[in-house]
Amino acid sequence: xxxxxxxxxxxxxxxxxxxxxxxxxxxxxxxxxxxxxxxxxxxxxxxxxxxxxxxxxxxxxxxxxxxxxxxxxxxxxxxxxxxxxxxxxxxxxxxxxxxxxxxxxxxxxxxxxxxxxxxxxxxxxxxxxxxxxxxxxxxxxxxxxxxxxxxxxxxxxxxxxxxxxxxxxxxxxxxxxxxxxxxxxxxxxxxxxxxxxxxxxxxxxxxx
Amino acid sequence: xxxxxxxxxxxxxxxxxxxxxxxxxxxxxxxxxxxxxxxxxxxxxxxxxxxxxxxxxxxxxxxxxxxxxxxxxxxxxxxxxxxxxxxxxxxxxxxxxxxxxxxxxxxxxxxxxxxxxxxxxxxxxxxxxxxxxxxxxxxxxxxxxxxxxxxxxxxxxxxxxxxxxxxxxxxxxxxxxxxxxxxxxxxxxxxxxxxxxxxxxxxxxxxx
Numbered sequence: 001x002x003x004x005x006x007x008x009x010x011x012x013x014x015x016x017x018x019x020x021x022x023x024x025x026x027x028x029x030x031x032x033x034x035x036x037x038x039x040x041x042x043x044x045x046x047x048x049x050x051x052x053x054x055x056x057x058x059x060x061x062x063x064x065x066x067x068x069x070x071x072x073x074x075x076x077x078x079x080x081x082x083x084x085x086x087x088x089x090x091x092x093x094x095x096x097x098x099x100x101x102x103x104x105x106x107x108x109x110x111x112x113x114x115x116x117x118x119x120x121x122x123x124x125x126x127x128x129x130x131x132x133x134x135x136x137x138x139x140x141x142x143x144x145x146x147x148x149x150x151x152x153x154x155x156x157x158x159x160x161x162x163x164x165x166x167x168x169x170x171x172x173x174x175x176x177x178x179x180x181x182x183x184x185x186x187x188x189x190x191x192x193x194x195x196x197x198x199x200x201x202x203x204x205x206x207x208x
Numbered sequence: 209x210x211x212x213x214x215x216x217x218x219x220x221x222x223x224x225x226x227x228x229x230x231x232x233x234x235x236x237x238x239x240x241x242x243x244x245x246x247x248x249x250x251x252x253x254x255x256x257x258x259x260x261x262x263x264x265x266x267x268x269x270x271x272x273x274x275x276x277x278x279x280x281x282x283x284x285x286x287x288x289x290x291x292x293x294x295x296x297x298x299x300x301x302x303x304x305x306x307x308x309x310x311x312x313x314x315x316x317x318x319x320x321x322x323x324x325x326x327x328x329x330x331x332x333x334x335x336x337x338x339x340x341x342x343x344x345x346x347x348x349x350x351x352x353x354x355x356x357x358x359x360x361x362x363x364x365x366x367x368x369x370x371x372x373x374x375x376x377x378x379x380x381x382x383x384x385x386x387x388x389x390x391x392x393x394x395x396x397x398x399x400x401x402x403x404x405x406x407x408x409x410x411x412x413x414x415x416x
Contacts, residue, residue, distance in 0.1 A: 057338045059298055064270035065288065080273065080291040090267055094302060096309035099343035103304070130265045135307035 039108045039143045042192045043093065049191040050097075056196060058095030058102055064088050090127045091138075097196060100203070101136035103128065108143045114172040115142055115153075117165055125162055128155045137199060142182075144175065152198040153182040247316045247351045250400045251301065257399040258305075264404060266303030266310055272296050298335045299346075305404060308411070309344035311336065316351045322380040323350055323361075325373055333370055336363045345407060350390075352383065360406040361390040 037045075040060070050056040069082035091105040105128075107119045120140070128138035138155035153173070161173045178184070183198040245253075248268070258264040277290035299313040313336075315327045328348070336346035346363035361381070369381045386392070391406040 051338065054338070054341060057335070057342050057344070062270040062272035062296075065273050065275075065291070067273075077292055080288065080293070083273070083288040083291060084285055085288070088270075096311070096339055096342040096344035099309070101304035101307070101309040101344075127265070130259065130262070131304055133262060134265050134304040136265070136304035136309075 037192075039106050039141070039145075042187070043106050043141065046191040046193045046195070047093070047095075050196070056095060056097035056102070058093055058097065060093050061088070061090065087121070087123070089123060091124055097199070100199070101131070101134070102199070103131045103136050103138045104141055106141045106143075108145050110145055111172075112144065112146050112175070114174045115144075115178070116172045117162060118171065120158070120162070125159065129159065131155075137202065139199075139202070141185075141193065141195060142178070147175075148187070150185045150187060150193055151178045151182040152185060152195055152202070153178065154202050157181045245400075247314050247349070247353075250395070251314050251349065254399040254401045254403070255301070255303075258404070264303060264305035264310070266301055266305065268301050269296070269298065295329070295331070297331060299332055305407070308407070309339070309342070310407070311339045311344050311346045312349055314349045314351075316353050318353055319380075320352065320354050320383070322382045323352075323386070324380045325370060326379065328366070328370070333367065337367065339363075345410065347407075347410070349393075349401065349403060350386065352386075355383075356395070358393045358395060358401055359386045359390040360393060360403055360410070361386065362410050365389045 044060060047056070047058045047060070050058060064086040065080075065083045066086050067080055067083045069080070071079045071081050073079060091103055093106065094101070094103045096102065105120070105124055107115070109115050109119065131138045132155055140153040140155075140158060142151045142153055143149070144151075157177070158173075161169075161177070165171050183201055185193055185195060185198060188194055252268060255264075255266045255268070258266060272294040273288075273291045274294050275288055275291045277288070279287045279289050281287060299311055301314065302309070302311045304310065313328070313332055315323070317323050317327065339346045340363055348361040348363075348366055350359045350361055351357070352359075365385070366381075369377075369385070373379050391409055393401055393403060393406060396402055
């Protein structure tokens, strides 16, 4: 479909629009296999592939900013001169796939043996719990960076581990739990982290 | 459910987290009926009511910002010293309700007779079209500020008007079309703009 502005001017989606702001540079893993990309880069690329292939519409939410001071120079764009990072009240990614509401957070760990739960914020647990009650599909994408292994962890498994921690249990999820109770994704070329097939399995097996 | 940080500290959702940044103050309508609130305020309140009532999980996305310069003062939070507003690639609101993916944009007009299509951006049309293809529910919430009337305009009706404009037709949607082809919402106290019942009608009547 050709889309035009009301004045008749042809609309061209700019690559600028697709870009996601990355205010805080993450430490990059320079191993060959992921060519120095962060998990965020990999997921953004995957989502872009899904979007242009009309397979799913999933976007990363912008980083929430509290703006304090804005200046309006003559003949140029407004400049934000003072602002602060705020804590997001939700997860980073959401969207729609095949009628399903999708909601997830992407997390990396340097550990080779377990995923520390300190990587997850309590408000994210609360949010994913709310999503699940509305029959959305909530999960984590976890990358064990040093192992170059990727897992889709259904929210139900995360919540079990979280509740266990709250009752005085361990503060991490062992790699073995990932191997037994989550879905591993082998990274590919395009899409890089092809997570939609894993979601089908989650739905079919009623993991949620 | 009680939620705790991994260190055992009790998590209390702060009201700060619920707040949505409003970098650009909209002109406020000071009539009695909406007590000076912008449509954005009204919808945020409504979504907050839906969230705490466990009726739906719908959030406004943060405004996308391109960050250029950040300073890290000693013993205090990082300060953004130069940043610019960017164009969003999607609509402002999305979430999940009763298994459905919900996606919408809120628009106000001062006109008493029609809604000018220049209020809608081509990339928003494209985004809502993508959402519809994935069986999400896309729509506009339109407020005719001077009439104090609110409408839920299904994306299908918006797209008809857009296509008509592209073919040389009128560049606005007359109020009469809203009266005949959209769902009017009478503003209330809490929730202020109770749009979920309208969505049930849209789904039942296959407006989409």
